[in-house]
Amino acid sequence: MPQPPILKVSEIFFSAAGEGGRQGEPTIFIRLAGCNLRCSFCDTKYAWKVGREMTIEEISARADKIKKKFRVDWVCLTGGEPLLQELKPLALKLRRAGFKIQVETNGTRPLNIKPDWLTVSPKPPDYRLTADCRRLADEVKLVVTRRLGLREIRRVRQALSGSVTLFLQPQSAASWSYKKAWQLYLQAARAGLCGVRLSCQLHKIYRIK
Numbered sequence: 001m002p003q004p005p006i007l008k009v010s011e012i013f014f015s016a017a018g019e020g021g022r023q024g025e026p027t028i029f030i031r032l033a034g035c036n037l038r039c040s041f042c043d044t045k046y047a048w049k050v051g052r053e054m055t056i057e058e059i060s061a062r063a064d065k066i067k068k069k070f071r072v073d074w075v076c077l078t079g080g081e082p083l084l085q086e087l088k089p090l091a092l093k094l095r096r097a098g099f100k101i102q103v104e105t106n107g108t109r110p111l112n113i114k115p116d117w118l119t120v121s122p123k124p125p126d127y128r129l130t131a132d133c134r135r136l137a138d139e140v141k142l143v144v145t146r147r148l149g150l151r152e153i154r155r156v157r158q159a160l161s162g163s164v165t166l167f168l169q170p171q172s173a174a175s176w177s178y179k180k181a182w183q184l185y186l187q188a189a190r191a192g193l194c195g196v197r198l199s200c201q202l203h204k205i206y207r208i209k
């Protein structure tokens with residue numbers, strides 16, 4: 001008997017989108033387990049663990065249950081790195097249930113679905129982006145780490161079409177990161193880089209998930 005499609009899941013929950021252009025929108029987050037990077041500043045290290053095996057039916061049933069409680073049109077497939085797993089069967093099921101799909105990726109893996117909204121967050125030290133991600137990103141988030149500089153911002157900016165917004169997102173609630181984000185924002189504006197926006201993580205400010 002064929003195995004049903006199974007995904008390794010870290011958690012599923014409802015919240016407001018905390019980052020980027022969809023910030024504040026009601027969203028069901030499906031956090032897939034596992035990541036191919038090990039960023040020191042990662043705020044979801046718990047998602048590196050193996051996760052719980054769930055069938056597509058189980059995941060979709062959880063999303064439907066949440067939808068019965070909250071008015072929500074969007075599902076965000078995040079991680080960890082969601083593109084380490086085959087997302088097509090889940091995306092199909094969620095779309096049939098009427099959801100729009102956002103994917104949040106670190107940009108190192110080829111896309112295995114075409115989401116309605118693609119968020120790419122390339123990571124240091126090399127800020128690598130696959131050709132798919134360069135071509136299809138709707139937005140790019142750069143975490144303002146101690147190492148991020150105008151050179152890296154310029155490099156990422158040049159890899160993307162001018163219509164893609166590039167968000168400068170403080171690494172944490174730490175004041176140095178907010179100060180640095182502002183300084184980089186000023187430098188990017190002086191350098192004439194287009195589509196650079198100052199940003200923040202709403203869920204950290206509100207202290208919600």
Ligand code: SF4
Pocket residue numbers: 035036037038039041042043044045079080081106123
């Ligand atoms: S890519 Fe994202 S999930 Fe993976 S280690 Fe880095 S910050 Fe964490």
